[in-house]
Amino acid sequence: MKCGGSTLAALPDSFFEDLKQLQASGIQPVIVHGGGPAISENLEKLGIETEFVNGLRRTTEAVLDVVEMVLAGSINKQIVRRIQQSGGKALGISGVDGALIQARPVANSAEVGWVGDVTHVESNIIQGIIGMGYMPVIAPVGVDAGGQRYNINADTAAGAVASHLGTERMIVVTDVPGIMKEIEGTKQVLPVVSVQQIQDMIESGDIYGGMIPKVKAAVSCIQGDVQEVVIVNGSEPKILSRVLQGETIGTRIVR
Ligand SMILES: Nc1ncnc2c1ncn2[C@@H]1O[C@H](COP(=O)(O)OP(=O)(O)O)[C@@H](O)[C@H]1O
Numbered sequence: 001m002k003c004g005g006s007t008l009a010a011l012p013d014s015f016f017e018d019l020k021q022l023q024a025s026g027i028q029p030v031i032v033h034g035g036g037p038a039i040s041e042n043l044e045k046l047g048i049e050t051e052f053v054n055g056l057r058r059t060t061e062a063v064l065d066v067v068e069m070v071l072a073g074s075i076n077k078q079i080v081r082r083i084q085q086s087g088g089k090a091l092g093i094s095g096v097d098g099a100l101i102q103a104r105p106v107a108n109s110a111e112v113g114w115v116g117d118v119t120h121v122e123s124n125i126i127q128g129i130i131g132m133g134y135m136p137v138i139a140p141v142g143v144d145a146g147g148q149r150y151n152i153n154a155d156t157a158a159g160a161v162a163s164h165l166g167t168e169r170m171i172v173v174t175d176v177p178g179i180m181k182e183i184e185g186t187k188q189v190l191p192v193v194s195v196q197q198i199q200d201m202i203e204s205g206d207i208y209g210g211m212i213p214k215v216k217a218a219v220s221c222i223q224g225d226v227q228e229v230v231i232v233n234g235s236e237p238k239i240l241s242r243v244l245q246g247e248t249i250g251t252r253i254v255r
């Protein structure tokens, strides 16, 4: 599951209770989280300028310090604490620990700086945490063999984790009820979207901004073992169990 920074603060206690119940019923959720708004807030407090290039934060060494502090620090621990408060068992880890998320510079690194693409995920670490009875909560910071850190878009990191784990499904929890499109003057949630429709909607501008890395990550993981990616709003009651029960909610992205 990917939990977006857009929705983290607004997630109700019932979201974490639902998660705990899923864990207790034998389902093994794995969380990769974002935290874009909290990073921007902290950069602003420190007087460090921030800018996005095609949805990716331009990441200097100074920005990287704040990204790691916020993602692997406060945000990661906030999620762990909320799961524990609901009675669940969670263990927070960043992509740097155990070289969990291995990365290399993105193709346009001259423009965006220390932003990474995922080259490998040490999925045995995730399996080990699950094996100990804990829910892994992963911050999307990557590392390479030389010890360099990378800022990785959380959707990209979640897609790579889902692919390497070979999970059946990735749920993307965000602040909108799914992929929306204006149909006959009203904005509607599309219940199912194919890879071809996604390409058309990016070209037409119906999918823009923060939705672009989500759909790109979805397309890349459903070309592997992942069967479907579901985009949902985290503030809807019992959203995770409703998706798992097969309710028509949010947007399902299928091959
Ligand atoms: N077609 C679309 N349907 C729904 N949301 C869209 C669409 N295209 C762009 N968006 C935007 O994507 C945003 C979600 O991405 P983002 O803000 O990065 O969230 P997160 O922090 O959860 O990753 C929505 O709030 C919305 O503004």
Ligand SMILES: CC(=O)N[C@@H](CCC(=O)OP(=O)(O)O)C(=O)O
Pocket: 003, 004, 005, 006, 033, 034, 035, 036, 037, 039, 055, 056, 057, 067, 115, 116, 140, 151, 152, 153, 154, 155, 210
């Ligand atoms: C390279 C890049 O842009 N990284 C993101 C990482 C956090 C993220 O993706 O958080 P959301 O899911 O809340 O957007 C950033 O610096 O904001």
